Amino acid sequence: MKVQSAMFYFPEEVIEHIFSFLTHHPDRNTVSTVCKAWYKIERLSRREVFVGNCYAIRPDRAAARFPGLRSLTLKGKPHFADFDLVPPDWGGLAGPWIEAMARSCPNLEELRMKRMVVSDESLELLAHAFPNFKALVLVSCEGFSTDGLAAVARSCKSLRELDLQENEIEDRGPRWLNSFPDMCTSLVSLNFACLKGEVNLKSLERLVCRSPNLKCLRLNRAVPVETLAKIMNQCPNLEDLGTGSLLADQFSEAYVSLISALQKCKKLRCLSGFWDASPLCLLAVYPICANLTGLNLSYAPTVQGQDFINLIQHCVKLLRLWVLDSVGDKGLAVVASACKELQELRVFPSDLFAAGPATVTEEGLVAISTGCPKLNSLLYFCHSMTNSALITVSKNCPNFTRFRLCILEPRKPDPATNEPLDEGFGAVVKTCKNLRRFSISGLLTDQVFYYIGKYAKALEMLSIAFAGDTDQGMTYVLNGCKNLRKLEIRDCPFGDGALLADVTKYETMRSLWMSSCDISLRGCKALATKMPSLNVEIINEWEAEMEENLNNGVAEVISNNNNKHINNGNDERKVEKLYVYRTVGGPRTDAPDFVWTL
Amino acid sequence: MKTIQFETPARQENASMMHESVNHLDLSLGISSSNDACNYKNAPKTAKRMISFQTEPVDASPAYKKCVSVSSRMAFDYSYLFSHCPTGFVDPWSLAARQQKAAAEQAHLKANPNPTSSKIAMEPQQAPVVVGWPPIRSSRKSLINQNLTKSCTIDGKDSTLKSEKLAETKDAAIRLELRPTLYVKVNMEGFSVGRKIDLSAHNSYESLSRALQNMFCNFLSNKLISKDAHANANNSEFILLYEDYEGDKILVGDVPWELFLKSVKRLYITRHSSAQEKAGDGIKDSQKEEANHLTDCSN
Numbered sequence: 001m002k003v004q005s006a007m008f009y010f011p012e013e014v015i016e017h018i019f020s021f022l023t024h025h026p027d028r029n030t031v032s033t034v035c036k037a038w039y040k041i042e043r044l045s046r047r048e049v050f051v052g053n054c055y056a057i058r059p060d061r062a063a064a065r066f067p068g069l070r071s072l073t074l075k076g077k078p079h080f081a082d083f084d085l086v087p088p089d090w091g092g093l094a095g096p097w098i099e100a101m102a103r104s105c106p107n108l109e110e111l112r113m114k115r116m117v118v119s120d121e122s123l124e125l126l127a128h129a130f131p132n133f134k135a136l137v138l139v140s141c142e143g144f145s146t147d148g149l150a151a152v153a154r155s156c157k158s159l160r161e162l163d164l165q166e167n168e169i170e171d172r173g174p175r176w177l178n179s180f181p182d183m184c185t186s187l188v189s190l191n192f193a194c195l196k197g198e199v200n201l202k203s204l205e206r207l208v209c210r211s212p213n214l215k216c217l218r219l220n221r222a223v224p225v226e227t228l229a230k231i232m233n234q235c236p237n238l239e240d241l242g243t244g245s246l247l248a249d250q251f252s253e254a255y256v257s258l259i260s261a262l263q264k265c266k267k268l269r270c271l272s273g274f275w276d277a278s279p280l281c282l283l284a285v286y287p288i289c290a291n292l293t294g295l296n297l298s299y300a301p302t303v304q305g306q307d308f309i310n311l312i313q314h315c316v317k318l319l320r321l322w323v324l325d326s327v328g329d330k331g332l333a334v335v336a337s338a339c340k341e342l343q344e345l346r347v348f349p350s351d352l353f354a355a356g357p358a359t360v361t362e363e364g365l366v367a368i369s370t371g372c373p374k375l376n377s378l379l380y381f382c383h384s385m386t387n388s389a390l391i392t393v394s395k396n397c398p399n400f401t402r403f404r405l406c407i408l409e410p411r412k413p414d415p416a417t418n419e420p421l422d423e424g425f426g427a428v429v430k431t432c433k434n435l436r437r438f439s440i441s442g443l444l445t446d447q448v449f450y451y452i453g454k455y456a457k458a459l460e461m462l463s464i465a466f467a468g469d470t471d472q473g474m475t476y477v478l479n480g481c482k483n484l485r486k487l488e489i490r491d492c493p494f495g496d497g498a499l500l501a502d503v504t505k506y507e508t509m510r511s512l513w514m515s516s517c518d519i520s521l522r523g524c525k526a527l528a529t530k531m532p533s534l535n536v537e538i539i540n541e542w543e544a545e546m547e548e549n550l551n552n553g554v555a556e557v558i559s560n561n562n563n564k565h566i567n568n569g570n571d572e573r574k575v576e577k578l579y580v581y582r583t584v585g586g587p588r589t590d591a592p593d594f595v596w597t598l
Numbered sequence: 599m600k601t602i603q604f605e606t607p608a609r610q611e612n613a614s615m616m617h618e619s620v621n622h623l624d625l626s627l628g629i630s631s632s633n634d635a636c637n638y639k640n641a642p643k644t645a646k647r648m649i650s651f652q653t654e655p656v657d658a659s660p661a662y663k664k665c666v667s668v669s670s671r672m673a674f675d676y677s678y679l680f681s682h683c684p685t686g687f688v689d690p691w692s693l694a695a696r697q698q699k700a701a702a703e704q705a706h707l708k709a710n711p712n713p714t715s716s717k718i719a720m721e722p723q724q725a726p727v728v729v730g731w732p733p734i735r736s737s738r739k740s741l742i743n744q745n746l747t748k749s750c751t752i753d754g755k756d757s758t759l760k761s762e763k764l765a766e767t768k769d770a771a772i773r774l775e776l777r778p779t780l781y782v783k784v785n786m787e788g789f790s791v792g793r794k795i796d797l798s799a800h801n802s803y804e805s806l807s808r809a810l811q812n813m814f815c816n817f818l819s820n821k822l823i824s825k826d827a828h829a830n831a832n833n834s835e836f837i838l839l840y841e842d843y844e845g846d847k848i849l850v851g852d853v854p855w856e857l858f859l860k861s862v863k864r865l866y867i868t869r870h871s872s873a874q875e876k877a878g879d880g881i882k883d884s885q886k887e888e889a890n891h892l893t894d895c896s897n
Binding site: 080082083084085140166194249298299301348349350351352381406408410439463465490 | 728729730731732733734735736737738741742745860
């Protein structure tokens, strides 16, 4: 009795204080389900919210539940939208979210969005609605222009971070840089590397001068070496630098000035950019290489061969390296011998068709795995891969959490044995117990999915393309991977049988994407009927077909516009693209014509 | 970008060509494993359209394999690259034979491409038919396409260069490509109206002199200027000068091409006769030498 009454009077402040130690979102989500009291305490004290799928919950509801929200992270379009598999105007609109936050969460300080469509009007609203706004991070977004950036720069008085990564930004002139306040700014991080247009160089220099706290600065290609040198002289405390264009004459004053400026930057840890880098400009970077932890050369096709080797052999503390495959196996071998601390490696393709002598092969990967046992994150594009190489790699590096291998030619077998790559990828999942993200390619049968289902217990995201033989493959994965959150499949022979094998599984996942597979409308309808808590959306180009049928008098015209295409009786039609996700927000209200929610 | 068109030759032609070129079939298709695969000298010239191939042996060239995988079991099409073969002519009708043979070759794929073969310049490829493959973002894809366009400026005939030198010239080509167009005025003596020429579109003095000759042959109706470069070099009474950033007039051809590009601001074509008159006959030899500069200077 005594214990019970003591529990009733447990002060809320204490619980709130305990909750403040829970930073992991899933933990906070869990405690909120314990009881009503905890739910209330948790939601009022919640400062950060992560919404992995912006359609999983309505913006109003999220804003109402967490009025004290300071930081919001949103993700919109499915991952395959990066590769043009999602038609434009699909959705992922940021507007409703920003409006909802403006109404209910005035204390918002940070907004991070990935693959969403943001308009200039939304950015204007953002700039005015949140007096304490500090950080805006946009990754792979689109729909806005430099005018929107100007609005943010002008009106967010305490802006600390403006980070634009890989966005499609309409260029309406370089004046946006002038919009930052004339007095000292609080800018700590500014990244406009993805901007394609010109930049007002004088404004940039002045901005840097009046931003004493600047730690991260990533310029775009329009910024020449002269300006870079001037900027570097202004901020010797820079920790993260993205250069502009590094095209310079060896004997020019700018180049000499850049060298001396860089030498003063003792805190520089991360370098990127390197557009048009001439080998001579690379020399300027040598003095700071020894302290670098991050290096991104993936936009610098001119850095290859001996130039790359000369550069990388100094980078002994490197943790993250992004390069193009033009560095070749030779370059990777040098990385393996020099960068013993390497944790993340990404090798992007520089040439999609010809495997010249300079591109990477499985040898490069094996060399890396031998030399860098701490490697835990890999993205590797190559023209071919062998099972034995993969087996060796997994033996050398059992710590992979992210393993993404893309063999450029779909369905390509092991060139040494002509066999599928099942054993190789199987070895990876067997030895890497912490594997969370996996992307596979090459010739693969159902066997690889058997392995994945059996061994990849920690797997959260799986990307499959041009793989598998029967429905059984997909079923292995759905049954075996208990922690699976995102499954994306393209061009695989999985049909309705696989889709409907375990429908309740999709409620435990964030989303499923299937495109160019063997599923039919009938199967999708069945899924939608069985699982009302899911949004089952299909994207199809049936209109053209529909018009044709109408002309031939084949199909009935049903008055309900939405159902016109769905219910014309032909359920055997193949569904081109299927996107299934769990949601508490009901069917989308902003779905365009080509998206049908079943 | 070269478009590949197939024209079915007449039936009669077929038979005779078949007979003639059965010896050339292997060679011209580059299927034989000898490195001398690009021996097209005897290929029938009656072929209306040419399909050019890489000069590398087929088993070293995945691009080649892709060429002939049109009828393979793969469920999609890869557009294939064709590089410019300097002397290559291949009969269109042999496509079927080629496919058959290459399908057999495919069964015996070697593990690695021949590492000593230098990277041959590729023509810009057409976009792949497979949407969204490989899975890279559009910003990276455009970088790749830019890169490939640059490498195509390298003459296919340079395939004999070592790979390092190729990389150097590639770098040079890249630097040239990256520079915005370099239009300079060209004035001919005695004419108030001048022309403009894009220097970045040329990679040697030879090419520049040819272009200038083409440009200015209309200016003069007398026989001294003709399109025949060789005749021109010997008979020319014109010399080519350039003005640099300091304003000095200098004879074209002394410095390496790249350095010339950096310093040139304007071009002048003047008659050499004035210099000739002043210096007297003794200068005739050196005058001929100088006039030859235009054609001699290269690299």
